[in-house]
Amino acid sequence: MKIKFLGGCNEVGRSAVLVDDKIIIDYGMRPSDPPEIPLNSEHISPKSVIISHAHLDHSGMVPSLMSRAEVPEVYMTPVTRDLTKLLGRDTIKVGRDQGFSFFSEADIQKLDENTHAVAYGERHALDGTDYEFELHNAGHIPGSASVHLRKESEDISLLYTGDIKLGPSRLMESASPADLPASDILFIESTYYGRDHRDRKDLEREFVDSVKETLNSGGNAIVPCFAVGRTQEIVMILHSYGLTPYVDGMGLSVFRIFKNYPSSLKDAKALNDAFGDAQFVNSKRRKKAISEPSVIVTTAGMLNGGPVLYYLKKKHEDPRSKVLLTGYQIEGTNGRMLVEEGCVEADGDIVKVNAGVEQYDFSAHAGDSELKEIVSRFCRNGTEVIFTVHGDHTEEFATWTKDKFGCEAIAPNNGEEFIIE
Numbered sequence: 001m002k003i004k005f006l007g008g009c010n011e012v013g014r015s016a017v018l019v020d021d022k023i024i025i026d027y028g029m030r031p032s033d034p035p036e037i038p039l040n041s042e043h044i045s046p047k048s049v050i051i052s053h054a055h056l057d058h059s060g061m062v063p064s065l066m067s068r069a070e071v072p073e074v075y076m077t078p079v080t081r082d083l084t085k086l087l088g089r090d091t092i093k094v095g096r097d098q099g100f101s102f103f104s105e106a107d108i109q110k111l112d113e114n115t116h117a118v119a120y121g122e123r124h125a126l127d128g129t130d131y132e133f134e135l136h137n138a139g140h141i142p143g144s145a146s147v148h149l150r151k152e153s154e155d156i157s158l159l160y161t162g163d164i165k166l167g168p169s170r171l172m173e174s175a176s177p178a179d180l181p182a183s184d185i186l187f188i189e190s191t192y193y194g195r196d197h198r199d200r201k202d203l204e205r206e207f208v209d210s211v212k213e214t215l216n217s218g219g220n221a222i223v224p225c226f227a228v229g230r231t232q233e234i235v236m237i238l239h240s241y242g243l244t245p246y247v248d249g250m251g252l253s254v255f256r257i258f259k260n261y262p263s264s265l266k267d268a269k270a271l272n273d274a275f276g277d278a279q280f281v282n283s284k285r286r287k288k289a290i291s292e293p294s295v296i297v298t299t300a301g302m303l304n305g306g307p308v309l310y311y312l313k314k315k316h317e318d319p320r321s322k323v324l325l326t327g328y329q330i331e332g333t334n335g336r337m338l339v340e341e342g343c344v345e346a347d348g349d350i351v352k353v354n355a356g357v358e359q360y361d362f363s364a365h366a367g368d369s370e371l372k373e374i375v376s377r378f379c380r381n382g383t384e385v386i387f388t389v390h391g392d393h394t395e396e397f398a399t400w401t402k403d404k405f406g407c408e409a410i411a412p413n414n415g416e417e418f419i420i421e
């Protein structure tokens, strides 16, 4: 089996793996300005594409493959399909503003026609090849999957975790490593290698206390969130503590997609109830949302564009207000700049933020001990080659794995190729 890494190595962004020159697992983009896309994008012509989940860094560039002479077949869960189309249309819009274009509305239509909706646990043959695959719940966001791919003629298999989450969240059932099929090769994400998550209940309480304190002091609590997954999780948390947020940005459209697939959710009723009570904001109602003490859940999660910049520009000088970040801030993003330097860039201006800034780890990724648990399970079940990808500490993770289990563990570089027999 030939493996080529086209992105997502020693970084979080543009995940893409090419198998035997004809199968692609994930085809993402790093939503920086300008966006970074997988390597060799002009020269690959896959026959099949399997997508783990609908975050831009895993699915953002799939529509671009639809303009190839030979259009590949695409496989993903129905939730991932609907979200990928939504995010694709948003990318076209963002591109118009920022001056880039990777695909068109026609490509998104074509993606719809060429997508096979796949349920968890179903074994599928890839047309015209001797590969078969199945998807398993990855617990990361609704519709997210780990991919098990097997090449029959060589009797060799791989498991690609994608972004995977063990442990509780309000939105999702946890992934279960015990249910993942054994494999010869493991591709494991490394986002939180070296860091464990705090107790979720304590974290929720601390977050809600801080929001309440902001409201009591007369300020606005601005909560930047990813549209997919985090917005819904945070609205559910606030609702369970009796708080009614304003929701701004694409999180509402994402909620509407989630609602269509209740079986992909842990508690569809709790999500519906939370959104039933929330107040939705569009550009006309933003002024009202900050005219009184309020909590505003808004995109973008890493402050790279989106309505959050409106709120930051209005409230950055107000010491009673707070920005409550809800996740990891990738290097090079506005969010990282806010954490490290106390300022953000909004419409070309650098804005110093005097409002409070706090960071909460509502991560949808496995923490350090959970990543190690997955590796340990796979090694015990016969995995011989492990690739650590998707993180800033892939090298350390590979070294730890090698020392602990004596197997071949590699932190690949983008563009690197491996033959595994």
Ligand SMILES: [Zn+2]
Binding pocket: 053, 055, 058, 140, 163
């Ligand atoms: Zn993700």
